[in-house]
Each structure stands twice: as structure tokens, then as C-alpha cells.
Amino acid sequence: xxxxxxxxxxxxxxxxxxxxxxxxxxxxxxxxxxxxxxxxxxxxxxxxxxxxxxxxxxxxxxxxxxxxxxxxxxxxxxxxxxxxxxxxxxxxxxxxxxxxxxxxxxxxxxxxxxxxxxxxxxxxxxxxxxxxxxxxxxxxxxxxxxxxxxxxxxxxxxxxxxxxxxxxxxxxxxxxxxxxxxxxxxxxxxxxxxxxxxxxxxxxxxxxxxxxxxxxxxxxxxxxxxxxxxxxxxxxxxxxxxxxxxxxxxxxxxxxxxxxxxxxxxxxxxxxxxxxxxxxxxxxxxxxxxxxxxxxxxxxxxxxxxxxxxxxxxxxxxxxxxxxxxxxxxxxxxxxxxxxxxxxxxxxxxxxxxxxxxxxxxxxxxxxxxxxxxxxxxxxxxxxxxxxxxxxxxxxxxxxxxxxxxxxxxxxxxxxxxxxxxxxxxxxxxxxxxxxxxxxxxxxxxxxxxxxxxxxxxxxxxxxxxxxxxxxxxxxxxxxxxxxxxxxxxxxxxxxxxxxxxxxxxxxxxxxxxxxxxxxxxxxxxxxxxxxxxxxxxxxxxxxxxxxxxxxxxxxxxxxxxxxxxxxxxxxxxxxxxxxxxxxxxxxxxxxxxxxxxxxxxxxxxxxxxxxxxxxxxxxxxxxxxxxxxxxxxxxxxxxxxxxxxxxxxxxxxxxxxxxxxxxxxxxxxxxxxxxxxxxxxxxxxxxxxxxxxxxxxxxxxxxxxxxxxxxxxxxxxxxxxxxxxxxxxxxxxxxxxxxxxxxxxxxxxxxxxxxxxxxxxxxxxxxxxxxxxxxxxxxxxxxxxxxxxxxxxxxxxxxxxxxxxxxxxxxxxxxxxxxxxxxxxxxxxxxxxxxxxxxxxxxxxxxxx
Ligand code: B3K
Ligand code: ZN
Numbered sequence: 067x068x069x070x071x072x073x074x075x076x077x078x079x080x081x082x083x084x085x086x087x088x089x090x091x092x093x094x095x096x097x098x099x100x101x102x103x104x105x106x107x108x109x110x111x112x113x114x115x116x117x118x119x120x121x122x123x124x125x126x127x128x129x130x131x132x133x134x135x136x137x138x139x140x141x142x143x144x145x146x147x148x149x150x151x152x153x154x155x156x157x158x159x160x161x162x163x164x165x166x167x168x169x170x171x172x173x174x175x176x177x178x179x180x181x182x183x184x185x186x187x188x189x190x191x192x193x194x195x196x197x198x199x200x201x202x203x204x205x206x207x208x209x210x211x212x213x214x215x216x217x218x219x220x221x222x223x224x225x226x227x228x229x230x231x232x233x234x235x236x237x238x239x240x241x242x243x244x245x246x247x248x249x250x251x252x253x254x255x256x257x258x259x260x261x262x263x264x265x266x267x268x269x270x271x272x273x274x275x276x277x278x279x280x281x282x283x284x285x286x287x288x289x290x291x292x293x294x295x296x297x298x299x300x301x302x303x304x305x306x307x308x309x310x311x312x313x314x315x316x317x318x319x320x321x322x323x324x325x326x327x328x329x330x331x332x333x334x335x336x337x338x339x340x341x342x343x344x345x346x347x348x349x350x351x352x353x354x355x356x357x358x359x360x361x362x363x364x365x366x367x368x369x370x371x372x373x374x375x376x377x378x379x380x381x382x383x384x385x386x387x388x389x390x391x392x393x394x395x396x397x398x399x400x401x402x403x404x405x406x407x408x409x410x411x412x413x414x415x416x417x418x419x420x421x422x423x424x425x426x427x428x429x430x431x432x433x434x435x436x437x438x439x440x441x442x443x444x445x446x447x448x449x450x451x452x453x454x455x456x457x458x459x460x461x462x463x464x465x466x467x468x469x470x471x472x473x474x475x476x477x478x479x480x481x482x483x484x485x486x487x488x489x490x491x492x493x494x495x496x497x498x499x500x501x502x503x504x505x506x507x508x509x510x511x512x513x514x515x516x517x518x519x520x521x522x523x524x525x526x527x528x529x530x531x532x533x534x535x536x537x538x539x540x541x542x543x544x545x546x547x548x549x550x551x552x553x554x555x556x557x558x559x560x561x562x563x564x565x566x567x568x569x570x571x572x573x574x575x576x577x578x579x580x581x582x583x584x585x586x587x588x589x590x591x592x593x594x595x596x597x598x599x600x601x602x603x604x605x606x607x608x609x610x611x612x613x614x615x616x617x618x619x620x621x622x623x624x625x626x627x628x629x630x631x632x633x634x635x636x637x638x639x640x641x642x643x644x645x646x647x648x649x650x651x652x653x654x655x656x657x658x659x660x661x662x663x664x665x666x667x668x669x670x671x672x673x674x675x676x677x678x679x680x681x682x683x684x685x686x687x688x689x690x691x692x693x694x695x696x697x698x699x700x701x702x703x704x705x706x707x708x709x710x711x712x713x714x715x716x717x718x719x720x721x722x723x724x725x726x727x728x729x730x731x732x733x734x735x736x737x738x739x740x741x742x743x744x745x746x747x748x749x750x751x752x753x754x755x756x757x758x759x760x761x762x763x764x765x766x767x768x769x770x771x772x773x774x775x776x777x778x779x780x781x782x783x784x785x786x787x788x789x790x791x792x793x794x795x796x797x798x799x800x801x802x803x804x805x806x807x808x809x810x811x812x813x814x815x816x817x818x819x820x821x822x823x824x825x826x827x828x829x830x831x832x833x834x835x836x837x838x839x840x841x842x843x844x845x846x847x848x849x850x851x852x853x854x855x856x857x858x859x860x861x862x863x864x865x866x867x868x869x870x871x872x873x874x875x876x877x878x879x880x881x882x883x884x885x886x887x888x889x890x891x892x893x894x895x896x897x898x899x900x901x902x903x904x905x906x907x908x909x910x911x912x913x914x915x916x
Pocket of ligand 2: 356360378379382
């Protein structure tokens with residue numbers, strides 16, 4: 067454990083900064099190890115703030131000189147920053163500091179990636195660049211002069227001048243320091259332009275390393291589509307003369323919404339049919355949209371403090387999901403989102419890392435960029451929209467944009483615009499922001515004398531620091547089907563607000579079949595005793611695509627849980643129903659692919675745990691394998707036809723329809739590979755002219771523990787492409803059998819192309835290991851030990867990525883010995899590491915409290 071316990075920050079302690087920052091001028095003299103940052107900042111007293119000492123955040127900065135109003139001063143320096151006596155009234159603070167981008171392996175602040183300078187400031191990285199009040203509620207205009215020999219020198223805003231070895235940028239929009247960005251390098255651009263609806267021409271660029279210019283066109287299309295969509299749907303226009311995107315190889319996350327200068331992990335912007343899968347294309351489109359949408363929800367209106375992170379993230383995720391639904395298939399997007407929500411957010415919400423969407427405290431804010439803040443935060447917006455209706459939703463959003471433009475706002479401000487527009491109180495609804503945990507909704511039904519009654523009972527299990535839970539407002543989209551499959555009650559939204567509540571429907575001639583929680587209208591766990599006949603009926607007849615899919619999932623889950631707990635064979639009710647869907651050409655291929663998709667093994671562990679069973683990872687794996695094998699046999703006679711029908715001819719295009727067909731085709735191929743020894747997959751692998759089909763073939767082979775030749779061939783073909791190489795590393799671990807997964811991962815770490823300093827490569831191996839449920843949680847403990855070895859090494863280099871990956875252990879207490887004891891020992895070993903970062907210490911401590 068580290069010497070002193072890191073400090074906890076509380077929401078209740080919020081106080082505004084004592085000064086307003088009127089303007090900021092920065093000069094960067096770039097040098098790999100001795101970059102000089104010269105700042106000139108005008109401060110004026112903040113009339114709304116209590117008296118306080120003048121303190122500026124600053125970490126790992128070598129102070130060269132400091133002045134107040136042109137006079138040298140001698141500030142007190144600590145590991146956290148600088149304090150100095152501030153004069154009364156307005157004053158100018160100037161400082162010159164030295165930093166070393168080349169040795170900055172944490173990838174926070176100003177750092178170097180393949181010879182290129184770049185920055186990442188959110189949440190608190192600006193303090194590693196210069197002394198500043200590094201908090202989101204301090205907003206100011208920035209003028210930045212970049213001096214360097216690199217051909218391309220970029221910062222936020224519009225370019226005001228440039229010359230030999232320098233460029234000057236001015237951003238007229240006040241912004242917090244976390245949105246500051248600088249890039250300098252030998253880059254090439256993919257240029258384009260966009261005319262806003264008010265007729266302003268915007269220059270657009272995607273900047274990349276030489277050689278990557280052929281992979282920008284799709285991202286540029288996505289950017290222009292996002293700009294148009296935000297004008298059409300939310301009435302939001304872009305507000306600078308230029309919008310730059312830069313691709314960088316070493317990046318801790320997906321991308322960053324810096325004002326006018328978005329910085330992207332190259333994996334989230336570079337795309338080509340030969341090197342990117344359909345999933346990559348969809349993700350790139352969504353992330354480009356997400357970062358662009360932040361220009362209004364995040365940048366123009368930012369957060370008062372980091373506790374309000376969901377204000378910008380939940381809303382922006384919601385907006386990007388609307389965008390994807392509009393660009394592609396809305397039901398398919400919804401199903402993907404729910405799979406992701408259950409897999410990541412429900413897992414988090416049900417374990418030691420559970421926290422409210424708006425947390426009350428944190429040690430390291432970077433640990434709170436979570437599925438709860440992002441995805442549950444987005445679900446809350448979706449519920450709000452469903453409760454107030456589309457019209458009032460957009461009215462409230464208009465009010466939000468006019469009332470809070472230029473503000474650093476709070477969740478209270480956000481809810482107030484809805485209250486003002488609708489006249490309804492959202493006091494109870496607000497509990498979604500303040501209370502952690504996934505509500506369980508028990509449903510009972512009764513039918514008597516033509517009256518059908520549903521009784522809902524809600525309960526949220528305790529979460530860390532929150533024992534008692536008050537009832538939430540749960541919007542339940544409901545439809546009722548008659549025995550012949552007709553809809554006797556079209557979708558209506560019931561509002562459950564109490565612990566227990568009844569809803570009745572009269573005038574029915576026979577007992578209806580309910581379709582509850584259509585479109586997954588609330589992030590809850592529905593508990594209802596139902597029969598396989600009813601599930602199969604909904605899979606065949608439900609008009610709501612989400613619940614139609616859900617019925618198939620429920621059938622599969624019930625069968626799997628029975629196999630795991632009693633050893634029973636896969637249920638023929640599921641096999642028959644799934645085969646019917648697979649063969650039904652009237653259904654969208656994307657939907658058929660989703661019905662054929664297996665249930666995540668971690669999801670099954672979660673479900674077993676919640677019904678009081680200790681999950682056995684190997685038993686879950688075995689049952690899942692048996693199920694997949696049985697389904698392949700069940701469909702055997704149709705597989706050649708289904709494969710042929712879903713094989714696309716002609717050139718690859720990354721559209722939703724083609725992607726849906728290829729997804730279905732990949733499921734069929736994986737079934738064929740279970741039976742033909744890999745002949746078909748090998749043929750597809752050799753013939754494929756796009757990454758989606760090439761990788762699908764390789765995955766199908768690896769899943770059957772074959773394909774070593776193809777693995778080699780894939781390497782030879784793609785060793786020069788770092789993003790494809792990430793796929794090569796990850797897929798071998800992802801599809802390794804449980805007893806081999808840790809071994810495969812370990813041997814890949816000795817490969818010359820393994821580079822722990824590159825987060826993409828590290829995640830390719832260890833993210834895949836953590837996702838290989840039975841491999842990571844193998845009874846030998848090898849998975850736990852290997853990951854711990856590497857997390858300990860990585861923590862000294864990159865605390866942010868290390869801390870995020872500690873979440874792999876968050877479910878350890880679900881399992882029994884030897885799993886739980888072996889995992890715990892590794893967590894304790896990590897925590898005992900000398901000099902452990904605050905990030906990792908917080909994560910491991912929270913997990914161990916379980
Ligand atoms: N706002 C950034 C995430 C920053 C993460 C800092 N650890 C990207 C996004 O959500 O759009
Ligand atoms: Zn975001």
C-alpha cells in the first residue's frame with residue numbers, strides 16, 4: 067500500500083474558484099525532453115466565491131520563473147501545485163515551466179507518440195502542462211502560440227497566424243482547460259468542407275501519419291453526416307471556421323472532444339474495407355459523432371465539477387445512439403446497446419465498483435469514466451424522453467441550450483429545464499442519478515372476468531455505501547398480444563413509481579400474452595415466471611423487435627441455466643425456435659444473427675450469482691459449447707443454403723444491410739466449422755477481400771482450436787499494419803480454450819511486436835484475456851496471476867490504463883475457491899506494490915472491499 071492514503075473528494079464540498087480567468091495566452095517551445103511552456107493568465111476576483119488562498123494546480127512541472135503584474139514572485143510549490151499571495155483586484159500571472167513530453171508514458175498532459183506531440187487533458191491533465199486552476203468550472207478564451215520544427219502545428223479554435231516554425235491559434239469560445247489541445251508532427255491531411263445551414267463554410271481535416279491517408283474517407287463522411295444530423299435533429303450548428311481531427315497511435319481511450327481539435331485513437335478513426343471490420347466501421351462512425359456532438363453537450367455547456375460528468379457523457383452517448391439508429395437499423399442498435407449495457411454496466415452495478423450515475427465522492431476521477439456514467443447515464447436520458455414524450459424532450463433541450471450556453475452546469479440545471487417545460491416534478495426521477503444498483507422488477511399477472519392485471523414490485527439490492535434504496539420512477543413500455551398473435555393492446559407506457567403497483571386492462575376476451583419492457587424501456591432486471599411456450603410465442607409474434615429478440619434470449623438462457631445447474635441437454639424448445647428464425651428469410655439477417663448469437667458467459671455467471679448459485683466458469687463454458695454444437699447439428703441440413711444465401715458478391719461496402727448479412731453469414735460459418743473440420747472457413751479466409759470476412763473465418767477456426775496456418779498467414783499479410791496486428795494479438799487470446807488462454811497470452815507478450823507502452827496492444831492481449839471468461843477465471847489461477855504481473859509492470863508506466871484494466875477482477879467474489887481465493891491473492895499482491903499509483907490503488911481497494 068502507498069504511504070499516505072490518497073485524499074477523497076466530495077461533491078458536497080464544492081466551492082467556486084476565487085477568481086475568474088479572463089484570458090489565457092500560452093507559448094509552447096517544443097522539445098522532446100525540454101519543452102518550455104510560457105503562460106500569461108489574467109485573473110479577476112470572482113464575486114460569487116468565498117475568500118480563499120490563490121492556488122494553481124501543477125504536477126511534474128519544473129518552474130523556471132513566475133511573475134505577477136510583471137514583477138518576479140516566489141510561489142510556494144508542492145507536489146499538487148503552486149500558491150502565492152494574490153494582489154487585490156485584477157492581475158496578470160506569468161510563468162515559464164519545463165516539461166518532458168518524450169518521457170511522459172502516462173499519456174496524460176503533453177506527450178509524444180511516434181515522434182508526434184499530442185495532448186490529453188481530460189480530466190486533470192492540463193495541470194501537467196502548466197500551472198492553472200484545472201477545474202471544469204473555470205472557463206476562459208485561449209490564445210496559443212506553438213513553436214516547433216514540425217510541419218504541422220495545431221491547437222484549438224481558428225488559426226490566427228503562422229510562419230516559419232510557428233503557428234498561432236485563437237479559440238474565441240470560453241472553455242475549461244480539460245478541452246485544451248495541441249498537436250505537432252509530420253502529418254498529412256484528408257481535407258473536406260461543410261456548409262452549415264446558416265451558410266458558413268467550415269474547413270474540415272483529418273490529420274494522420276503518412277501512409278494512413280487512404281483510411282480517412284469513411285471518417286470524413288461520418289463527420290459530415292454528424293454535422294448535418296445535429297443541425298436537423300437538435301438544431302445545433304458548428305461554431306468555428308475549422309474542425310480538425312487527429313489520429314494518434316498511443317492513446318488511453320477512444321477519442322477526445324477538445325474544442326475544434328478532436329484527438330482520436332487511430333483505431334477509432336482509420337478505416338478501410340481490407341483492414342477494418344463492419345463492427346469497426348460502425349464504432350468509428352459512432353465515436354466521430356460522439357466527439358462532434360460534445361461540441362454542444364460538453365463544450366458549449368460543460369460540467370460544473372467532475373461529479374456532473376454524466377451531464378455531458380450520458381447525454382452525448384444518448385445522442386450518438388440516436389444518430390446510429392438513424393444511420394443504420396434502430397432495433398439492431400438497441401439490441402447491441404442492451405447487450406453491452408448488461409455485459410458491462412449491470413456487472414459494474416451489481417458488484418464492488420457500483421456507484422451512482424452521479425457519484426458523491428472519488429479519489430481519482432479517471433476511474434469514474436465508467437459504463438455507469440456513460441451507458442446508464444444515456445439510459446436515463448432515454449427514460450426521460452419516453453416519460454415526457456418527443457415534443458417536450460426537444461423543447462427541453464432547446465431550453466437547455468439557450469439557458470445554459472456558456473455555463474458549467476449541473477444535473478439540477480438539466481432536470482430543471484424538463485420541469486419548466488413539462489410542469490412535472492422530477493424529484494423522484496432524480497434518484498436514477500443519485501442511487502446506485504440495478505432495480506429488479508418482479509411481475510405477477512392475473513386474468514379474471516375480462517380484466518388483466520399486472521402487479522410490479524421493484525427492489526434494488528444494496529450497493530457500496532448505500533444500504534437502503536428508495537423506489538425509482540420506471541417507465542415500462544407494454545404491449546399485449548392475443549392468442550392468435552394479434553396485438554390487443556398496442557405499446558403504452560406505464561409509470562411505476564412505487565415499490566408495488568398494479569395496472570389493469572379491461573374488456574379482454576382471453577388471457578393476453580404480455581410483452582413487457584419493450585425496446586428495453588428502463589435499465590432494470592425483469593423477473594417473471596413464464597413458460598417456454600410463451601417465450602417461443604413472443605419470439606414468433608411480438609411486433610416489438612427488441613422483445614422478440616429478448617424472448618429468444620430468454621429461451622436460450624433458461625436452457626443454459628438448466629444445463630449448468632442440472633446437467634440437462636439443450637432444450638429443444640430453444641433449438642426449434644432458433645432454427646425457425648435462422649431459416650426465416652422474411653426476417654432481417656442482422657436480427658437472425660442476433661438470435662443466433664450466444665449469451666455471454668459472464669452474463670450467465672451474473673445470472674447464476676443473482677439466483678443464489680455459485681457460478682463455475684468451466685461448467686458455463688462447457689454448457690455454452692454443448693449448446694452451440696447442438697444448434698449447429700439442429701440446423702445442419704440448412705447450413706449450406708443459409709451460407710450461400712448470405713454470402714455477398716460484389717465489392718464490399720460498410721453499410722448496415724451488408725453488415726447484417728455478413729454478421730449472419732459469420733454465425734452460419736462458425737456452425738459449419740464445427741462440423742466440416744474447417745474446410746469452408748479456410749476457403750473463405752483465402753478468398754476474402756475484406757477484413758470482416760477474413761477475420762470471421764479466422765475466428766471460426768480458432769474457436770475450434772485449429773487455424774494455426776491461417777494465423778501465420780494473417781501475420782505475414784498484415785504485420786505492417788499496427789491496427790490489424792492488434793486484431794491478430796487479441797483474437798488468438800479471445801478464442802483460446804479455457805486451459806490455454808493464459809498460456810497464449812503469455813507467449814504473445816514475448817512476441818517482438820508486443821509493446822506494453824501502447825495501450826491498444828496491451829488491451830489487445832489483456833483485454834481479450836479478461837473477456838475470455840473461462841480462460842481468465844480458470845481454476846489454475848494462471849489468468850489472474852498473469853494479468854496481475856503485467857498490471858504491476860504497467861502501473862509504473864501508465865496508471866490510467868492499468869486502473870481501468872483492474873476492473874477485470876471486479877467479479878471475483880462471485881466465485882468460490884479456488885477462483886476467489888486465487889484472485890484475491892493477486893489483488894492483494896497488486897495493492898502491496900511499492901509506489902502504486904493512486905488510480906490503481908483506488909480501484910483495487912474498492913474491489914477488495916467486496
Ligand atoms: N471525454 C473523453 C473521455 C476522457 C476520459 C478521461 N480519462 C472522451 C469522450 O467521452 O468523448
Ligand atoms: Zn464523451
